Amino acid sequence: MTSRREFLILLATSTAAIATSKAMQLPKTEVDLSKYKWAMVVQVDKCTKCINNILKKKGIKFDELSLDKQNELLRNLRPPCVAACDLANNVPRMPNNPRFDCYMVRIIAAKSTENAEWRFFPLMCQECEHPACVEVCPTKASYKRPDGIVVVDLHRCIGCRYCMVACPYNARTFTFMDPLEHLEKINPEVPIRKDGVPMKCEFCRWLIDMERCEGVKNPKPVCVQVCPYDALVFGNLKDPNSEVSKIVKTSKVVRLRAGLGTEPKVFYQDL
Amino acid sequence: MYSTKWVIAGIIVFLVAVTLPVWYNAAMGEQITPPKLVLPKNKKHCVESESYMISDHMELLVKWREMNVRKGEGFYISKTYDVPYKTQLVQCFQCHKSYDDFCGRCHNFVGVRPYCFECHATPDLVKQKGEVNVTQLIQHFHQMYPKVNSTS
Amino acid sequence: MVEFKKIDGRSNGYWLICAIFFVLMMWGFYAWYLQLVYGHCVTGLSQRVPWGFGTAAICYTIGASAGSLIVSALSGVFGKTEFKFFSRSACVFALATIVAAMLSIMQDIGNPENALNVLMHYNPTSVFSWNSFLYSSYFVIGFVYLMAQFGEKHRITKALAVLAVAWAVLVHSGTGGIVGFVYSTDLYHSSLTIPMFIVSAIVSGLGLLIPMWLLTFKWTNRPLDRNLMWVLAKIMGALTILLLYCFAAEALDTAYVPGNAGAIHMALFDFRYPYAWDFWVIQVGGCLLTVLILLTPWGKTDWGMGIAGFIVAIAVYGERYSLITPGLGYPKDLVPGMIFRPFWIVPYYPSWVEYAEIIGLMSMACLVYCIGLKIFAILPERGEVEEE
Ligand code: SF4
Ligand code: SF4
Ligand code: SF4
Numbered sequence: 047m048t049s050r051r052e053f054l055i056l057l058a059t060s061t062a063a064i065a066t067s068k069a070m071q072l073p074k075t076e077v078d079l080s081k082y083k084w085a086m087v088v089q090v091d092k093c094t095k096c097i098n099n100i101l102k103k104k105g106i107k108f109d110e111l112s113l114d115k116q117n118e119l120l121r122n123l124r125p126p127c128v129a130a131c132d133l134a135n136n137v138p139r140m141p142n143n144p145r146f147d148c149y150m151v152r153i154i155a156a157k158s159t160e161n162a163e164w165r166f167f168p169l170m171c172q173e174c175e176h177p178a179c180v181e182v183c184p185t186k187a188s189y190k191r192p193d194g195i196v197v198v199d200l201h202r203c204i205g206c207r208y209c210m211v212a213c214p215y216n217a218r219t220f221t222f223m224d225p226l227e228h229l230e231k232i233n234p235e236v237p238i239r240k241d242g243v244p245m246k247c248e249f250c251r252w253l254i255d256m257e258r259c260e261g262v263k264n265p266k267p268v269c270v271q272v273c274p275y276d277a278l279v280f281g282n283l284k285d286p287n288s289e290v291s292k293i294v295k296t297s298k299v300v301r302l303r304a305g306l307g308t309e310p311k312v313f314y315q316d317l
Numbered sequence: 318m319y320s321t322k323w324v325i326a327g328i329i330v331f332l333v334a335v336t337l338p339v340w341y342n343a344a345m346g347e348q349i350t351p352p353k354l355v356l357p358k359n360k361k362h363c364v365e366s367e368s369y370m371i372s373d374h375m376e377l378l379v380k381w382r383e384m385n386v387r388k389g390e391g392f393y394i395s396k397t398y399d400v401p402y403k404t405q406l407v408q409c410f411q412c413h414k415s416y417d418d419f420c421g422r423c424h425n426f427v428g429v430r431p432y433c434f435e436c437h438a439t440p441d442l443v444k445q446k447g448e449v450n451v452t453q454l455i456q457h458f459h460q461m462y463p464k465v466n467s468t469s
Numbered sequence: 470m471v472e473f474k475k476i477d478g479r480s481n482g483y484w485l486i487c488a489i490f491f492v493l494m495m496w497g498f499y500a501w502y503l504q505l506v507y508g509h510c511v512t513g514l515s516q517r518v519p520w521g522f523g524t525a526a527i528c529y530t531i532g533a534s535a536g537s538l539i540v541s542a543l544s545g546v547f548g549k550t551e552f553k554f555f556s557r558s559a560c561v562f563a564l565a566t567i568v569a570a571m572l573s574i575m576q577d578i579g580n581p582e583n584a585l586n587v588l589m590h591y592n593p594t595s596v597f598s599w600n601s602f603l604y605s606s607y608f609v610i611g612f613v614y615l616m617a618q619f620g621e622k623h624r625i626t627k628a629l630a631v632l633a634v635a636w637a638v639l640v641h642s643g644t645g646g647i648v649g650f651v652y653s654t655d656l657y658h659s660s661l662t663i664p665m666f667i668v669s670a671i672v673s674g675l676g677l678l679i680p681m682w683l684l685t686f687k688w689t690n691r692p693l694d695r696n697l698m699w700v701l702a703k704i705m706g707a708l709t710i711l712l713l714y715c716f717a718a719e720a721l722d723t724a725y726v727p728g729n730a731g732a733i734h735m736a737l738f739d740f741r742y743p744y745a746w747d748f749w750v751i752q753v754g755g756c757l758l759t760v761l762i763l764l765t766p767w768g769k770t771d772w773g774m775g776i777a778g779f780i781v782a783i784a785v786y787g788e789r790y791s792l793i794t795p796g797l798g799y800p801k802d803l804v805p806g807m808i809f810r811p812f813w814i815v816p817y818y819p820s821w822v823e824y825a826e827i828i829g830l831m832s833m834a835c836l837v838y839c840i841g842l843k844i845f846a847i848l849p850e851r852g853e854v855e856e857e
Contacts, residue, residue, distance in 0.1 A: 079389050117811040126462045133449050145515035156809040164810075169803065178653060184597035185586040191389055199386050200436060202586050205579025207519040208597055214653040216801055219516050220579065223508040226442075233449035234407050237436040241508035242579025251389075253451060256403070259391030268451065272458035274465045303805055306652060317804075432582075 082193035082258075083283040084249055085311040086270070087293045090167045092277035096125055097153060097166035108155065108164055116155070118144075123153045127168055127269035127278065134250065134268040136236045138221065138228035148219040148228075150247040151269060156317070165317065168269070168278075170247035171196065171217035172302065172310030179209035179218065194283075194311055195249050205242040214303050215310075218246045249280070264288075283311070352422040357412040365397045378433070381405070406433065410440045417441055472850045473557060476689050478843035483688075490836040497829010500822040501576050509579055513820040518797040522819035523577035525789040526827040529673065530570035530834075531604075531644050532666065532785065535637035536674020537563035538611055540701070542637075545630025551697060554849040558685075558838070559678055560615045561847055563637075565837035567608050569830040576826050596646040603640045610636050619845070641670045648792055655732040656723060656796030665715045668708050669785045675705040676759075676782035680775040681838070685848065687771075694853040695771070702774045706763040709756050709781055712788070716753060728802070735814055736795035742816045744795040747787050755784025 100123070101108055108116065122141050124132070131151045132139050140147045151170045157163060177196045179188045187203035190196050198209075210218045224241045232238055235252050239245060250267035257265035270278040281288035290313075293299065299313035333340075342349070363370045364377065381404040384390040392401040402408050413419040416439035424431065438446075476483075504511050514521050541559035544552035575581050587601040614629040642663045649662030679701060686693035724733040736744050759781040767773045798815045842848055 077388070077390050113810075113812070117813050120811045126458055130454060130458050134451055134454055136449075146510055147516065152811075154803065154809055154811070156804045156807040158807050160808070178651075181594045182597065182651070184592055184595045184601060185583070185590045186592045187586070187590075189387075193389070197386065201382060201386065202583060202590065203580055204583045204586055205581075206577070206597065207579070208595070208647070210516075210519045211797065212651050212653055214801060215803060216517070220509070220519055222510040222514070222516075229446065231447040231449045232438045232443045233451065233454075234410065234438050234440070234443050235405065235451070238438050238442075240435045240580075243436075252405075255385070255389055255391045268455065271455050272462065274462040276464065302803065305805065 077259075079192040081282075081284060083311070084173070084194055084254070085281065085283045085290050085294070085313065086173075086249070086267075087279040087290050087299060087313045087315055088167050089275075089277045089279070089315045090165055090317045091315075092275040093167045094165050096273075096275050096277065097123070097155075100125060120153050120155060121147065125153065125168075126272045126274060127151060128153065130268050130272040131247070133231065134233055134236070134253075135247075136225070136229055136233055136238050137245070138225035138239075140228055146222040148221060148225070148245060150219075150245065167314060167317065169215065169217075169302075170269075170312065171213075172215050172308070172312045173249060175309035175311060176307060178212040178214060178306075178308055182208045182212040184208065195251055196246075197248055197251060198244060198246060200237065200239065200243050203243050205244070207244065210244055214306055214308060218244045220244050352426045354422050355415070355418040357414070360412050362398055363412075364393070364395050364402050369397075375431075378406070406437050413440075415440055473846040473848065474850050475844065475846050476842045476848060483839070483843075487836060487839050490832040490839065493832035494829050494836060497825050497827070497832065500825035500829065504576070504822055504826075505581075511820060511822045513818050513823060515815055515817070517800075517815040518794055518817040520793050520797060521817050522790065522823035523573065523826065524793055525786065526573045526823075526830065527570055527577060528644050528648070528666070528789045528793075529786050529827075530566050530573055530830065532641055532670035532789070533673050533677055533782075534563045534566035534570060534607075535641040535667075536670040536672065537566065537678060538614075538637040538674075539634050539671055540674055540678060542614075542630035542634045545627045546634055554851075554853075555678075555682060557615065557618050557847045558682070558842075559674075560611060560618065561841045561845070562678065562681070562834065562838050563674075564608065564611050564615065565834040565841075566831075567604065567611065568837070569834045571604065571608075572833075573827065573830050576830075596643060596650055600640070600643040600647065603636070603643050607636050607640045637670075638667055641666050654796040654799070654801055655726075655729045656736060656799065659719055659722070661715055661719045661722070662792065665712065665719070665788075668712050668715065669788055672705055672708045672712060673782050673785035675701055675708075676778040676780075676785065679705070679778035681835075683771050683775050685842065689848065691848065692851050692853055695769075697853075698774055699769060702763055702768070702777065705778065705781065706760055709759050709784075712785075713753065713756050713760075716756075716788075732795070732799040735799050736791070742798065742814060743818055744791060744798060744816075748791050748795075751787030752784055752791055755780050755787060759784065 106119065108119070111119065121144060128149075128151050131137065132149075135150055137150055138148050151168045153166055154169045155164045155166050157165060173194055173196055175194065177188070177190055180186075180190050180196060183189070184206060185202050185204055187199045187201075188196060188209050189199065205220075207220055210216075210220060221239055221241050221243055225239050229238060250269075254265035254267060264281060266280050270280045279289050279293060281290035283291055283294070285291060293315060294313055297315050299315050300317050301310045301313060304310075370377070381393055384393060385404040391404060393404050394401050410416075416434065420431075512521065512523065514523075537559045541556045541563060543549060544556050575584060578584060587598065588605075591601075592598045610629070610633055614626070614633045617626045617629050645663035645666030648657060649659055649666075651657040679698060682693070683698065720733070720737065723729050724737075735742060737748055739745055759777045762768045762773055762777040762780070765773070768777060794817045798817055800812050800814065803809055
């Protein structure tokens with residue numbers, strides 16, 4: 047509903063437009079989200095190489111560490127993707143405080159048998175097609191956009207943490223205290239958030255939305271842009287010629303916890 | 318009715334208390350001066366007409382919020398000037414370089430505390446903490462971690 | 470006819486009890502204030518265990534409320550007029566605890582200024598959303614039911630009693646669904662959760678009401694028929710046995726899946742973490758102790774019944790706690806079929822703030838009950854069946 051005042055403005059402008067016979071020149075801004083279905087492919091081979099290089103530089107043999115040390119190491123590992131994400135998205139990291147440490151992307155190590163070699167890969171919100179978090183959110187603060195990105199609308203969120211409990215990937219973290227103290231720098235385009243709300247990766251929604259509206263062909267999240275190995279591939283699944291579509295079509299990709307039917311849109315290649 | 322006296326006295330006291338500001342203003346004359354804002358230089362107009370911005374900027378911001386967060390629309394086209402604007406608070410702060418010198422003056426004067434700035438950083442805060450610019454950030458990372466040719 | 474009469478409420482003892490409850494209540498509100506100022510970091514919660522004592526408190530208070538309302542409606546639904554003498558006080562207690570439950574939701578959520586959004590934006594797939602409607606309507610139904618009792622309108626009271634029982638079961642099923650429908654962890658997602666919630670609701674309702682009645686009748690010097698109390702205590706004992714049976718069924722069901730071995734081992738047998746202690750000592754131990762007390766001759770005395778009720782009320786709290794926290798404390802199976810890191814078990818210990826909040830809220834419910842006794846005719850003059 048437009049208010050009376052807006053209606054008057056509209057009336058005035060349209061008369062002005064007619065009077066000057068100047069056609070309304072609206073910049074082309076893309077608003078039809080249903081043309082997109084953003085997805086990401088993580089090429090685990092490259093990530094494993096990258097993390098192994100980092101560990102080698104530090105002189106650490108991951109296999110020989112105790113379980114606690116492995117946990118701590120992975121929690122504090124900052125490959126380019128994680129470091130850039132933390133800065134770009136105002137993530138209040140607390141390296142010394144595992145209880146309240148917030149993250150959006152974190153590095154996971156996995157191996158299929160005891161003797162196998164560790165594989166490393168980043169794990170972020172999987173932007174599920176049937177997201178558990180959206181299913182349970184009592185206020186529709188978490189919702190899925192037509193282009194598949196699951197967004198948390200903090201203007202609406204009551205901070206019940208139901209979504210954190212329901213998410214099968216531990217993708218969400220909660221601000222247990224005022225995040226401002228734990229930010230080194232601020233990216234003004236992203237909220238700094240207050241205490242008592244959840245946060246998660248949204249494929250850098252603020253970035254790719256702007257670029258899409260400005261007409262950029264292949265907008266990319268920050269982690270994808272900074273990865274030195276180009277291990278992350280991001281694109282539109284509804285476009286059959288995009289790189290993600292091709293990889294998903296031809297290579298062996300898996301989705302985590304596929305049995306739950308959440309149908310993530312982050313694919314892991316060669317896991 | 319008993320205690321009629323008290324009831325009437327109470328009503329009078331209540332009425333006086335409620336209308337006190339009016340009497341106060343009448344007695345003190347035009348002493349209260351509206352706050353002076355620091356306006357951006359070299360800018361011809363705001364998003365919409367001045368009167369609309371003064372009275373309805375919050376409605377516009379709520380509308381931007383719905384557009385940006387719930388509909389994914391990155392730009393708002395000014396109805397008065399036919400110019401696109403980003404549907405973000407940073408858009409405002411591109412011209413109004415400080416919260417305290419612009420927004421805060423009126424808000425403090427009338428005693429409102431918008432909850433926007435519990436989550437959104439004001440330019441003053443960004444200046445104090447240091448700013449992250451995405452383009453620069455990505456360039457910086459490209460220099461620090463140059464691309465590795467994956468085929469080699 | 471049962472004659473209801475207000476209590477005098479002028480003795481020193483009455484004021485002392487009210488003062489104690491008031492102080493405890495203010496302590497709880499002070500803890501809440503701290504949590505509002507500093508954020509949830511004052512609680513024992515963490516990123517991995519975002520639900521804990523506070524959420525258990527919500528389930529518990531709603532359960533106690535639903536249980537009390539079901540007990541209150543016993544006389545109306547089953548036509549047992551001998552139970553009529555306490556239906557009013559149980560109903561008042563049910564209303565007081567549902568208010569405490571709403572407040573404990575407000576305490577638990579991180580962004581209480583947005584709380585009304587739950588009513589404004591309805592999400593049909595969210596169990597929490599269903600509950601937002603169930604809770605508010607539950608309060609209205611309970612209130613109307615209480616009013617009908619005060620008006621001595623027998624037909625309406627009976628109809629409302631049936632509705633109140635149905636609604637109480639519905640409300641608490643909804644609460645069970647919040648936890649039971651979550652499929653992200655191994656230890657959640659059990660269809661037994663909902664019936665177990667109902668049983669433990671009645672148990673905890675009776676467990677709180679029996680000592681309360683014994684004390685109020687004793688301190689107001691009104692006669693109370695011990696046989697009636699014994700009937701209630703027997704119902705409580707039987708339901709406690711049913712509860713124990715449910716625990717066994719659920720634990721075995723979960724443990725049968727080889728993939729759950731790690732989780733179930735941590736929850737039940739790993740005494741380095743608080744979960745196993747809670748399960749064996751508070752939950753199972755408390756229930757067993759209650760049943761044992763009620764089986765001995767001592768269980769028929771005032772002290773026996775009162776203490777049994779008190780213990781089972783705490784045991785049910787332990788059950789709520791062990792439904793919610795161990796499933797979160799054990800890592801979710803992020804990469805199925807593979808060994809993965811980081812992999813650590815988070816022990817969750819509630820902080821004093823969380824204890825203070827729940828104690829404060831329960832004290833508030835008791836305070837409301839005490840004040841209610843003074844200003845409304847809730848308590849019967851004689852807690853006995855009239856010989857006709
Ligand atoms: S995404 Fe890129 S930067 Fe991140 S771990 Fe993988 S290879 Fe390294
Ligand atoms: S990974 Fe978790 S937070 Fe992300 S969309 Fe899926 S359920 Fe929601
Ligand atoms: S914490 Fe916020 S986003 Fe998550 S379920 Fe609750 S209201 Fe929804």
